[in-house]
Amino acid sequence: MNVMEHAVFRRFWYPVMPMSELKQGPRRFELLGQALALFLDDDGVPAALEDRCCHRTARLSLGEVCDNAIACPYHGWRYNREGQCVLVPQMPDRDPGPKRRVKAFSCREKYGYAWVALEQPLFDIPDFPEAVDDSFVLIHEFYEEWRVSGLRVIENELDMAHPSYVHLGTFGSPEHLVAEDAKIEEFPGGFHYTGRLGVKQAHHAQDRNNERFLDCSWYAPFICRLRINYADGPAHVIINCQVPLAHNRSQVVQFCFQEDDGTGIDEAAILAFDRKVTLEDKHVLESTDADVPLDPRDERHMVSDKPGLVMRRMIQALIDDHETRAVTFQ
Ligand code: FES
Ligand code: FE
16 A cells, blocks of 8 residues: 555645635645645635536536526536535526535645645645744745655655755765764654755855754645754745645645845845756655555665654654544546
8 A cells, every 4th residue: 555545645635726826716636646726715825626516527616606606617507615515507496405515625825835635634735934024025935746755755855865866956065975963853743854965065145154053844745844953044944835736646746945144135136046956966866666665674775864763753643643444546
């Protein structure tokens, strides 16, 4: 059984769609094999319904929003954000009744995305301290599909031994093979991870330093906050979220908080640098196996793999604590 077939993955919030997209009209998204019709209600709050009309199964996401409801493109039945059909245009005087309804999912907006949980979420959407700090600016970076398991990408974010091989074209230093002073502190549903990593070249927007002070947090199962500080210069905080489409496909959702230290923010330079780094990761990650064994005996390891191993252990514990069944999807 592939790790992503565990039903517990339905119990987390995922940033499935940029709000800027939803402002253009309803959109379809397949989360863990569940087709969703996403739309904005009259208050601008995102809603998520099963993308299948209960009349003749047409995709609601092809419809449009009318009077605080999504109207099916086929015969115009309208559904509110709870999934209840509120109007059958061909029988306007009749109450559509409780049987005319589709499944609705928890949906809310945060950080400029519509977040969805397919079942009662185990943890809230993380609060990132930089989001309420006026010296930081939020920049949306990437929203794209990769052919990889999201767990491999998140583990990569926590792996400080790969830059000196994968990122030689950007910041990786062949002389600094592992992070120094690496520490992990667990909390319910995640952990903090700190350390220092020598780099060949400092981050964009500065060129005076060659050591990163890393302050990372992992939030189960698919969110990583990677705060990169240097001895001088502004902090760069990457939020990498992997939204599982299927066991071997992941929607990469990355945004960042960039500190403005008074010298201004060159958004284009930040995006260009992070794009290069991201493509270096993608090249290798898409070559990895889709399944990620949680049992440490099923792959070989080294000392610097500890954050990934703690991540795998904590996911296994969540499965053991909360799961009663598995699901299968394409
Ligand atoms: Fe949706 Fe007929 S299929 S209204
Ligand atoms: Fe990387």
